[in-house]
Amino acid sequence: DADVTQTPRNRITKTGKRIMLECSQTKGHDRMYWYRQDPGLGLRLIYYSFDVKDINKGEISDGYSVSRQAQAKFSLSLESAIPNQTALYFCATSDSANNEQFFGPGTRLTVL
Amino acid sequence: AQSVTQLGSHVSVSEGALVLLRCNYSSSVPPYLFWYVQYPNQGLQLLLKYTSAATLVKGINGFEAEFKKSETSFHLTKPSAHMSDAAVYFCAVMGAHNAGNMLTFGGGTRLMVKP
Numbered sequence: 001d002a003d004v005t006q007t008p009r010n011r012i013t014k015t016g017k018r019i020m021l022e023c024s025q026t027k028g029h030d031r032m033y034w035y036r037q038d039p040g041l042g043l044r045l046i047y048y049s050f051d052v053k054d055i056n057k058g059e060i061s062d063g064y065s066v067s068r069q070a071q072a073k074f075s076l077s078l079e080s081a082i083p084n085q086t087a088l089y090f091c092a093t094s095d096s097a098n099n100e101q102f103f104g105p106g107t108r109l110t111v112l
Numbered sequence: 113a114q115s116v117t118q119l120g121s122h123v124s125v126s127e128g129a130l131v132l133l134r135c136n137y138s139s140s141v142p143p144y145l146f147w148y149v150q151y152p153n154q155g156l157q158l159l160l161k162y163t164s165a166a167t168l169v170k171g172i173n174g175f176e177a178e179f180k181k182s183e184t185s186f187h188l189t190k191p192s193a194h195m196s197d198a199a200v201y202f203c204a205v206m207g208a209h210n211a212g213n214m215l216t217f218g219g220g221t222r223l224m225v226k227p
Binding site (some may be wrong): 005031040041042043044045048090092094096099100101103104105106 | 116118144148153154155156161163206213215216217218219
């Protein structure tokens with residue numbers, strides 16, 4: 001079974017709709033991250049969380065919000081989706097003892 | 113502040129040929145450096161990492177990278193390309209004392225392997 005899972009894997013929505021992307025992990029890590037991937041730009045950090053009560057904005061947080069419902073769950077919301085939020089979204093986890101991040105399979109989001 | 117530049121968004125090699133993917137970084141503190149690979153429709157998988165031990169780092173699938181401080185580079189190589197190596201490769205940097213394990217990624221290089 002995958003250690004980091006993301007749902008849905010693919011989503012097509014319309015401009016103005018509210019969308020939630022979910023991430024769950026069974027690795028027992030305290031740190032979780034949301035990135036978006038755009039062609040030629042690599043991955044850019046949207047939000048990150050060091051524990052349930054610690055949430056921080058990343059490089060490109062405008063238009064996004066997050067919720068850390070439990071240590072194992074970290075959700076990303078688009079309150080009112082717009083076409084330039086069309087991208088591949090990745091969740092990742094790490095722990096304080098190891099500098100490696102582990103990535104989920106990604107969610108491909110298309111906003112029409 | 114830190115940044116990563118990957119020269120060449122697309123690299124094409126023949127099967128059996130040397131693979132060389134370039135990565136240059138800038139960091140105001142001693143860096144940790146990573147190479148990740150993304151196969152089609154999958155997430156990122158760690159290939160190898162440099163964390164201030166040996167400057168030549170060996171990773172999975174026959175890949176290796178050499179940390180060269182004087183050149184601020186961390187190029188990825190493999191002596192002989194396989195068809196299965198076709199993927200997108202990302203170089204990433206983290207400040208060595210970054211308590212949050214924050215990664216900064218390069219733009220990625222798509223490796224194509226010709227038969």
